[in-house]
Amino acid sequence: MSAMPHEFDLAHATMLPPADKGPRAAPNIGILAAQWEAVHEAAAAVGNLAQLGRESVTPEIEQLPHRAAEQGGWHYEMVAHGIEDLAAVMQPGLRALLSLTAQGQDTTAAALTLWREFHTARTAILDLIDAG
Numbered sequence: 001m002s003a004m005p006h007e008f009d010l011a012h013a014t015m016l017p018p019a020d021k022g023p024r025a026a027p028n029i030g031i032l033a034a035q036w037e038a039v040h041e042a043a044a045a046v047g048n049l050a051q052l053g054r055e056s057v058t059p060e061i062e063q064l065p066h067r068a069a070e071q072g073g074w075h076y077e078m079v080a081h082g083i084e085d086l087a088a089v090m091q092p093g094l095r096a097l098l099s100l101t102a103q104g105q106d107t108t109a110a111a112l113t114l115w116r117e118f119h120t121a122r123t124a125i126l127d128l129i130d131a132g
Contacts, residue, residue: 032065035083042090043118049097050111060126067129075128082125090118 044054068079093114097107 029065029069032068032080032083035087036065039083039087039090039118042087042094043115043122045094046090046097046111046114046118049101049107050115051108052112052115061122064126064129071129075131078128079125082121082128086118086121086125089121090114093117 040057047053047055064079068076097111097114100107100110
């Protein structure tokens with residue numbers, strides 16, 4: 001079986017230092033908690049547009065930023081990146097849904113799709129903490 005040819009050129013790739021080397025900044029729980037809360041507020045709006053109502057958040061979900069900071073290291077960094085990525089999906093998605101709603105269009109199906117994507121991504125972020 002022959003290998004597939006590829007177009008990757010790693011000649012100018014930047015090598016990252018090992019994760020264990022160098023000083024790490026102290027986790028900023030306040031910023032992470034605010035981002036986590038904002039993502040959930042966006043999800044609540046999407047839930048309303050999907051005609052699902054507001055979800056009750058469990059303490060396990062609510063305390064994610066604190067648990068990530070307690071574990072620190074790569075766990076915290078991956079959770080922080082995951083929350084940023086989730087916000088990057090939710091913000092334009094919610095903006096599009098609100099725009100369509102303002103035009104009088106039914107957004108139930110689209111909102112339900114974004115709602116499911118939110119839950120899948122949130123579960124993956126929560127699993128990062130449980131992986132430790």
